[in-house]
Amino acid sequence: MSATSPLAIETRALRRVYRAKPNDVVALDGIDLEVVPGEFFGLLGPNGAGKTTLIKILTTLLLPTTGEARIFGFDVVHQTKQIRRIMNMVAGGEQSGYGILEVREQLWMFSQFYGLGSRDGWRRVDELIDAVGLDEQRRQKVSTLSTGQRQKMNFARGLLNDPWIFFLDEPTLGLDVSAARAVRELILSWKAAVPGRTVLLTSHYMAEVDELCERIAIVDHGRVLAIGSPAELKHRIQRESIFRLELDRLDGGTASLARLPGVVAASAAASDEGHGQGDRQSVSVNLVLEDDAALGGVVGALGGLGAQILALRKSEPTLEDVFVELVGRGFDDAPDASRDETAPKGRAADPQPRREAEPAEEELV
Amino acid sequence: MSGNAYVHRPTASPQAAAEWTQRQILMTNLRTVAGRAYPRVRGLAREKSWLFFEILLPFLTTSAFVFVYRALQAPPEYVGFVVLGGAMTAFWLNVIWMMASQLWWEKSQGNLELYFAAPMDIVAVLLGMAVGGMVMSSSRAAVVLVVATVVYGVTFAVDQWLLLLAVFFLTLTALYGLGMVLASLFLMWGREAYHLTQFLQEPVYFVSGLNFPVGRLGMLGALAIALLPLAVGLDAMRQLAFADAAYPVGTPPPEVEALILVVMTVVFLSLARWMLRTLERLARREGRLTIRWQ
Amino acid sequence: MTADAPVAPTAPPALGSPEWGGFDPARTRGRGLRDLRRSFMTAARLGWQTEANWTDPILFFIYSVAKPLSTTLIFVVMIEVIGGASTREFRGFVVVGTALWAFVIAGIAGLAWAVLDDRERYRMLKYVVVSPSDFLTVLLGRGVARIAVGGMGAAITLSVGVLALGVPLDAGRIDWPLLLPVMLGGLVTIVAVGILLAAVCIQTRQESWSYPEAAAGALFLVTGAVFPLSVLPAPVQVVGWLTPLTWWIEGVRLAVFPAGPSGIGGTGSAFAAFSGRVRPEPHEIVVALLGTGVLVTLAAIVGFRVSLHRAKDRGLLDQTTGS
Numbered sequence: 001m002s003a004t005s006p007l008a009i010e011t012r013a014l015r016r017v018y019r020a021k022p023n024d025v026v027a028l029d030g031i032d033l034e035v036v037p038g039e040f041f042g043l044l045g046p047n048g049a050g051k052t053t054l055i056k057i058l059t060t061l062l063l064p065t066t067g068e069a070r071i072f073g074f075d076v077v078h079q080t081k082q083i084r085r086i087m088n089m090v091a092g093g094e095q096s097g098y099g100i101l102e103v104r105e106q107l108w109m110f111s112q113f114y115g116l117g118s119r120d121g122w123r124r125v126d127e128l129i130d131a132v133g134l135d136e137q138r139r140q141k142v143s144t145l146s147t148g149q150r151q152k153m154n155f156a157r158g159l160l161n162d163p164w165i166f167f168l169d170e171p172t173l174g175l176d177v178s179a180a181r182a183v184r185e186l187i188l189s190w191k192a193a194v195p196g197r198t199v200l201l202t203s204h205y206m207a208e209v210d211e212l213c214e215r216i217a218i219v220d221h222g223r224v225l226a227i228g229s230p231a232e233l234k235h236r237i238q239r240e241s242i243f244r245l246e247l248d249r250l251d252g253g254t255a256s257l258a259r260l261p262g263v264v265a266a267s268a269a270a271s272d273e274g275h276g277q278g279d280r281q282s283v284s285v286n287l288v289l290e291d292d293a294a295l296g297g298v299v300g301a302l303g304g305l306g307a308q309i310l311a312l313r314k315s316e317p318t319l320e321d322v323f324v325e326l327v328g329r330g331f332d333d334a335p336d337a338s339r340d341e342t343a344p345k346g347r348a349a350d351p352q353p354r355r356e357a358e359p360a361e362e363e364l365v
Numbered sequence: 366m367s368g369n370a371y372v373h374r375p376t377a378s379p380q381a382a383a384e385w386t387q388r389q390i391l392m393t394n395l396r397t398v399a400g401r402a403y404p405r406v407r408g409l410a411r412e413k414s415w416l417f418f419e420i421l422l423p424f425l426t427t428s429a430f431v432f433v434y435r436a437l438q439a440p441p442e443y444v445g446f447v448v449l450g451g452a453m454t455a456f457w458l459n460v461i462w463m464m465a466s467q468l469w470w471e472k473s474q475g476n477l478e479l480y481f482a483a484p485m486d487i488v489a490v491l492l493g494m495a496v497g498g499m500v501m502s503s504s505r506a507a508v509v510l511v512v513a514t515v516v517y518g519v520t521f522a523v524d525q526w527l528l529l530l531a532v533f534f535l536t537l538t539a540l541y542g543l544g545m546v547l548a549s550l551f552l553m554w555g556r557e558a559y560h561l562t563q564f565l566q567e568p569v570y571f572v573s574g575l576n577f578p579v580g581r582l583g584m585l586g587a588l589a590i591a592l593l594p595l596a597v598g599l600d601a602m603r604q605l606a607f608a609d610a611a612y613p614v615g616t617p618p619p620e621v622e623a624l625i626l627v628v629m630t631v632v633f634l635s636l637a638r639w640m641l642r643t644l645e646r647l648a649r650r651e652g653r654l655t656i657r658w659q
Numbered sequence: 660m661t662a663d664a665p666v667a668p669t670a671p672p673a674l675g676s677p678e679w680g681g682f683d684p685a686r687t688r689g690r691g692l693r694d695l696r697r698s699f700m701t702a703a704r705l706g707w708q709t710e711a712n713w714t715d716p717i718l719f720f721i722y723s724v725a726k727p728l729s730t731t732l733i734f735v736v737m738i739e740v741i742g743g744a745s746t747r748e749f750r751g752f753v754v755v756g757t758a759l760w761a762f763v764i765a766g767i768a769g770l771a772w773a774v775l776d777d778r779e780r781y782r783m784l785k786y787v788v789v790s791p792s793d794f795l796t797v798l799l800g801r802g803v804a805r806i807a808v809g810g811m812g813a814a815i816t817l818s819v820g821v822l823a824l825g826v827p828l829d830a831g832r833i834d835w836p837l838l839l840p841v842m843l844g845g846l847v848t849i850v851a852v853g854i855l856l857a858a859v860c861i862q863t864r865q866e867s868w869s870y871p872e873a874a875a876g877a878l879f880l881v882t883g884a885v886f887p888l889s890v891l892p893a894p895v896q897v898v899g900w901l902t903p904l905t906w907w908i909e910g911v912r913l914a915v916f917p918a919g920p921s922g923i924g925g926t927g928s929a930f931a932a933f934s935g936r937v938r939p940e941p942h943e944i945v946v947a948l949l950g951t952g953v954l955v956t957l958a959a960i961v962g963f964r965v966s967l968h969r970a971k972d973r974g975l976l977d978q979t980t981g982s
Contacts, residue, residue, distance in 0.1 A: 008379075018652060019651075037379075056652075059482050060481070060482065060649070061478050061481055061482060061649060061654050062649055062652050062654070063646070063649045063650045072379040072380060072383070073380065074383060081484060082383035082384065083383070084482060084483055084484040085382060085383050085385060085484040086379045086382045086383045087482075088482070089482055094475060095474065095475055096474060096475035096476045096479055097474075097476070098404040098408070100404065100407065100408045100411055100412065101403075101404050101407060101408075105403065105404075105407065108400070108403075109400040109401070109403055109404060110400070110479075110483070111400075112396040112397055112399060112400025112401075112403075113393075113396075113397050113400055113401075113480070113483040113484075113485050113490075114393070114483060114484065114485075115385075115389060115392060115393030115396060115484065115485070116373075116396070117396070118396070118399070124373060131371070144974070157479075159371065160373075161373070162371065162372055162373040162374065164379035164382060165379070190371060193371045194371050194372060412863060414859065414862075414863045414867065414870075418867065418869070418870040418873045418874070419869070419873065421877075422873040422874060422876060422877040423873055423876065423877075425876070425877035425879075425880045426873070426876030426877055426879060426880070428880050429876070429877075429879035429880040429885060429886070430737075432880070432886050432890045432891060433734060433737055433753075433885050433886045434737065434741070435886075435890050436749070436886040436887060436890045437737070437738060437741040437749065438741075439740075439741045443740075443741070458869065462868070462869060473779075473780060560717070560718055560721055560722075563721055563722070563726065564721045564725060564726070566726070566872075567725070567726045567727075567729035567730050567733070568725050568726070568729040570729065570733060571729040571730075571732050571733050571736075575733070576733055576737055577733075577736050577737050577740045578740065581736060581739070581740050582736070
């Protein structure tokens with residue numbers, strides 16, 4: 001690894017083993033990762049996959065057992081001070097802080113930890129409070145904040161030192177829909193304002209990772225199973241584009257569509273109840289196309305046949321579909337449900353012998 | 366919010382932002398002391414039950430010891446010994462409860478990992494805790510000293526004011542150095558650290574001679590003077606504050622005890638710095654910085 | 660065209676009807692004393708498992724040996740430093756007082772720390788309060804384990820006093836008819852003071868861990884635990900009379916060491932001036948303990964209920980404080 005590496009995050013064969021009874025737990029089992037500066041990178045995986053362990057190592061809170069990790073070229077083991085000056089972290093479900101302080105005071109205290117001058121700190125705190133939408137809670141005691149407000153405050157804390165790299169460990173954990181959306185919007189607005197900054201986001205919420213991240217690593221049992229953009233990962237398991245159309249009629253049946261250029265297959269589907277308009281009958285058709293570009297031809301052909309399109313829906317695999325394809329089980333399924341012999345071969349990351357999941361904190365001794 | 370408002374002290378690269386000057390490091394640590402002391406001080410102003418429990422009641426406790434000596438018809442300087450001991454108790458309790466064991470509390474509340482993920486030195490955080498707690502401790506010590514002196518008619522006879530003040534401040538620095546050593550142990554231990562704090566109360570009061578001249582404990586007293594800042598500092602202050610009293614022999618003169626305090630300060634602060642670094646590394650290796658239920 | 664007849668409103672389905680899925684309304688009624696007993700026993704068992712340290716020698720040493728014995732030795736050395744004819748007699752006086760004080764600290768700290776533990780560390784306080792169990796009963800159960808630990812400390816201190824410090828104990832002369840009711844009344848009083856402290860801790864911050872010991876230290880002054888009340892000004896002695904712990908300690912001293920000095924009476928004491936006698940009679944001690952104990956217990960229960968109500972009103976039960 002080069003000491004002047006331009007990568008924001010670089011890990012090589014990163015491994016972390018927790019000593020636990022009755023057996024040691026392998027939380028990370030040889031992670032190789034490269035994140036370029038300015039990237040919004042996601043770590044997606046079920047509980048116990050090793051995401052939090054990886055973030056703890058990268059934020060210098062935990063030492064790796066073997067392997068290396070660097071943040072902007074600084075080694076996480078030996079150059080912790082440098083890393084701590086340019087990074088910050090926010091975790092979901094954080095209850096840290098001092099309940100007796102007001103929001104403003106709490107943030108000012110942390111600004112001092114990052115070396116801001118006293119007046120400078122107050123000014124920055126006020127700016128960030130406005131930015132995250134906590135202006136009405138400015139003078140409110142921390143202990144009286146709602147969960148969503150508290151997370152906004154934590155987010156403001158994370159931005160105090162204007163970090164070059166921002167670690168977000170399940171930042172919307174435990175938040176309701178609107179609060180989670182607000183936090184995601186904050187993240188995006190910050191990223192848009194300072195595009196050169198790097199974000200590492202861990203989550204087990206697929207939609208969140210899909211929405212926010214430019215590239216994703218899917219992890220399970222301490223290993224990276226696949227890396228790519230959301231579209232690339234989905235493209236692995238479904239190269240074609242699948243659409244479902246509701247038509248008022250289809251003269252000549254689906255055979256007429258199957259012959260069109262770019263159409264791989266066309267089949268009639270069971271009509272969805274209620275999609276017909278009033279008493280009109282509708283015809284549902286599943287179309288498999290080579291790519292999205294073939295859709296235009298289909299629409300034109302339907303027009304020529306006198307068919308009216310009542311509804312058009314694209315069917316895409318989810319990231320969980322990708323995960324299932326890679327591992328053979330869903331996020332919520334127990335690890336025992338996975339069977340190595342059924343895992344698909346020839347993928348970027350072959351399924352590995354089953355490892356223990358990262359232990360819950362209470363299990364460690 | 367504009368991008369300019371998000372950016373603070375723009376630097377050309379993360380490498381440039383990561384390299385701080387010595388002045389930046391020093392100022393950050395000093396600001397950390399102030400920042401960490403802030404919640405303590407604000408907390409005192411917002412919730413005032415400590416005035417009763419941390420000031421008035423301890424004064425009554427010291428009074429109880431005064432009356433024990435009165436019941437024994439002890440020489441008047443013994444009342445002064447007890448009053449001085451009662452005043453210094455405040456600082457010892459500040460060290461063990463508000464400093465040493467505080468890191469364990471911070472870990473259980475989830476603050477510890479935020480401290481270690483930040484660039485300041487953890488020693489600055491501990492110092493901030495101590496400074497913040499000193500408001501309460503100083504108030505308690507002052508009330509005990511002043512009120513008890515007036516109410517119980519304590520007469521001080523000080524010949525060497527400068528030495529007395531120097532011994533007092535040396536005692537505090539040595540005490541807080543010891544507090545940092547203990548804090549590093551608490552970083553690794555969990556609930557056991559709380560029990561250690563409990564053990565450091567009455568047994569330390571006894572061997573430090575908080576209520577009687579420590580020289581009366583013979584070898585045990587000598588050991589205490591060699592190891593405990595509270596014992597040696599209190600003994601020196603008693604000799605200096607009651608210079609005309611028939612002080613029991615068996616302990617070094619105050620000048621020697623002041624030197625012992627200097628050595629203790631250097632040793633404890635150096636040991637604390639080394640232990641905090643070593644135990645932080647150990648805690649990072651074992652994953653103990655962020656486990657709550659340890 | 661006729662208007663539709665108005666539809667008569669139907670009564671909602673009663674609790675216990677099939678529409679409620681078989682819900683049994685009897686569950687909301689509780690079982691009175693049986694529930695209280697079960698809550699107490701469960702909490703006592705929890706307190707035992709979390710606080711008792713019989714099987715951990717280090718913890719046993721700290722809480723049942725080192726702490727109580729150090730307190731006693733402080734006073735013993737103070738006495739030795741001054742010396743004099745009454746040294747031995749006064750030594751016995753303070754050994755008994757400080758041994759009993761192990762009960763006091765354990766009892767009042769036990770309940771207060773249970774509140775702080777559950778709120779700050781285990782974050783369980785709100786779950787206990789919203790359960791059907793009476794919160795006060797649960798606290799009492801939790802405190803029982805610590806009182807037992809304090810009892811061990813008292814026994815060890817007294818044993819050391821008798822075996823090593825020359826405290827004269829004649830087991831054949833112990834006044835059991837006095838000792839038993841006095842101990843019972845004293846323990847109830849200690850628990851009552853503990854409830855008062857717990858009520859305070861519900862309202863205060865994390866730093867209130869030191870409050871029970873501060874309160875115990877202050878009570879040293881007016882209870883005759885380590886010096887006779889006769890040393891104090893008369894008005895302060897009267898304050899001591901109003902404190903049930905004073906009568907408790909006096910009663911135990913009289914029962915176990917009948918020839919020893921009195922903490923309340925003595926030559927020149929306010930009691931001697933008031934009653935014309937140098938020490939109270941056993942029945943006076945029991946009556947005074949009962950009277951003052953009832954007052955303190957009532958005040959504790961009322962204070963606790965008020966504190967709990969205020970805590971619910973202000974959302975204090977699930978706050979975590981700290982600075």
